[in-house]
Amino acid sequence: MRLDTLTALNAERAARRPALVVTDPADGRQRLVREPEIDADPLAEVLRKRLASGASGLVEDRQGHPLFVAVHAPPVRLVAVGAVHITQALAPMARQLGLDLTVIDPRTAFASPERFPGVTVIAEWPDTALRTVALDAYTALLALTHDPKIDDPALSAALKADCAYVGALGSRKTHARRVERLKEAGFADEQIARIHAPIGLDIGAVSPAEIALAILAQVVATLRRERIAARAGA
Amino acid sequence: MLSTEDDILRAAEAWRREGRAVALATVIETWGSAPRPVGSHLLIDEAGGFLGSVSGGCVEGEVITEALDVIGDGRPRTLEFGVADETAWRAGLSCGGRIRVFVERVD
Numbered sequence: 435m436r437l438d439t440l441t442a443l444n445a446e447r448a449a450r451r452p453a454l455v456v457t458d459p460a461d462g463r464q465r466l467v468r469e470p471e472i473d474a475d476p477l478a479e480v481l482r483k484r485l486a487s488g489a490s491g492l493v494e495d496r497q498g499h500p501l502f503v504a505v506h507a508p509p510v511r512l513v514a515v516g517a518v519h520i521t522q523a524l525a526p527m528a529r530q531l532g533l534d535l536t537v538i539d540p541r542t543a544f545a546s547p548e549r550f551p552g553v554t555v556i557a558e559w560p561d562t563a564l565r566t567v568a569l570d571a572y573t574a575l576l577a578l579t580h581d582p583k584i585d586d587p588a589l590s591a592a593l594k595a596d597c598a599y600v601g602a603l604g605s606r607k608t609h610a611r612r613v614e615r616l617k618e619a620g621f622a623d624e625q626i627a628r629i630h631a632p633i634g635l636d637i638g639a640v641s642p643a644e645i646a647l648a649i650l651a652q653v654v655a656t657l658r659r660e661r662i663a664a665r666a667g668a
Numbered sequence: 669m670l671s672t673e674d675d676i677l678r679a680a681e682a683w684r685r686e687g688r689a690v691a692l693a694t695v696i697e698t699w700g701s702a703p704r705p706v707g708s709h710l711l712i713d714e715a716g717g718f719l720g721s722v723s724g725g726c727v728e729g730e731v732i733t734e735a736l737d738v739i740g741d742g743r744p745r746t747l748e749f750g751v752a753d754e755t756a757w758r759a760g761l762s763c764g765g766r767i768r769v770f771v772e773r774v775d
Contacts, residue, residue, distance in 0.1 A: 435692060435774050447677070459696060459770050490707035492697055501697040503771060504707055524685050552761035 439466050450508040450570060454481050457502045474571065477501070487660040508572040509534060510598060510657060515560055515588040516578030517544035520603070524576075524646035525553050531650060533574070540564040540584060560588040569595035574653045576633065577602040586615060593625050599656045601633035601649060630656075676709040676720040680774055689714035690774040692734040695722050696746070700765035710769075714739050722769050723749070735771050744772040 439455070443466055446453040454467045456477065472481045480493050481503065509636045512528050514521045517539035518649045528535045529552075536554045539545040547559035556563040569575060575592035577585035577600075585602060589612075602612065609631040616626050634648030635655065655662065676692075683690045693710040695702070703724035710728060711719045712735035724729055727749045734747055750766040 435680075437681070437684050437774060440677065440684070440774060443677055444681050457696075457770065457772075459744070459746045461770050490696075502694070504694065557752055 435464060439464060442466055447506055447508065450511075450572065451462070452508060452572075453484060453506045455504040455506070456481075459500065459502055466626050469511035477503070489660070490609065493548055508570070511536065511567075511573045512576070512653070513538065513567060513573055513588075514576045514578055514581075515539065515578075515584060515651055516603070517541070517546075517549060517555060518578050519642040520578055520645050520649070521576075521639075522549055523545065523643040524649065525550055527650050531654065533650075533653070538567070538588070539579065560584060560591065564588070564591050569597055571596050573597045574656075575601070576649060578633075580604060580608070582612065582615065586612070586619075589616065589629060590619060590621070592626065593621060599630070599653050600628055601630040603633050604631060606632060623644055672703045676711050679719050680711050681709065683713055684719075684774045687735055689768050691738045691771055693731050693735060693771045693775055695767055696770045697768040698765060699767075702765035704767075710735075712736070712739070723767060727767075727769075731769055731771065738771045738773050742773050742775070744770065746770050754769045 438518055443453055443455060446468055452469045455464060457464045457466060465476050472478055475481055477493065477495065483557065484503050484505050485507065488507050491502050492500050495501055497526060510533055512533040512535045514524065515538045516537060517537050520538055525535055536556065537550055538558065538560055539547065540559040540648060542557045545553055545555050569591055571659045575597045578589050579585050580603060589600065589602060601608065604612065613626055630652055634645060637644065637648050637652045639645045639648040680690055680692050691712045693712065695704055695706050695708045698706055703726065704722055708722050709720045710722045710731055712732050716732055718728065718732055718734065721728060733748065734745055738745055747769045748766065
């Protein structure tokens, strides 16, 4: 790999922009394909598919010659709105999973660094905090405060940013009211349907740690849905 | 998508900028129960120092040896590793899987 290709690739990754590297294993010839460049690439369709699945692997060009496609999707970031007990239990689990966690809560008593050692905690309202933590398609957003004043703006931002995963704590009844509010705010049904609520896989979770586990399991299942689908089809 | 190879590629850039001769090994294909997924990297410098893994320890020694040749002549190579008894002349994967590893010099 040429150093300038590597440098350009690392710059894309640092900026949380997806990129692919196409390599001919026979002679080492290589090209970096940034996301906006995919459509102009001879392998456009294959590269789009690979980026969507996140799976690197060998493909063939039009002449049947094998090429290696390395997919560099930004690492998934976890943004939890609500510095609550569940979030405290979730923090070490997220670290183990390699999910970079940011916690947002305007209530300074909750959003204290002592409650979240080693975690980025922002004691601001979501509207302010999300100006620094830009949501994107590689972010999972968890709304965990139970307070619509805090949760709703975060959920709206997550839907607009097309976040990889959006989940909200609360009962079915709470969620029904939330759906009404989001409809009034102008969101379409299919957008609202992207919210996982009640949040988490149904494992009968009771304690904060169990709820955290249920949430993270659902986040992983969502991020790995291509693998699940591939196996179901096999 | 969950875990990344960020550090390896950043390290590759940093090592090269320090003036070290560097090769990058990448798992490009796996069959069966391979220990590391496609896209995993091993970074090697001319002194045999390395970072990352392509097999969780089974064939790293062999990859490093080949990488030193790649650093020497600049010609990329594709290596294949299978179970130990099938390829007795070189290191093997005890898990029974097979992997193909592409090794290139960072120029």
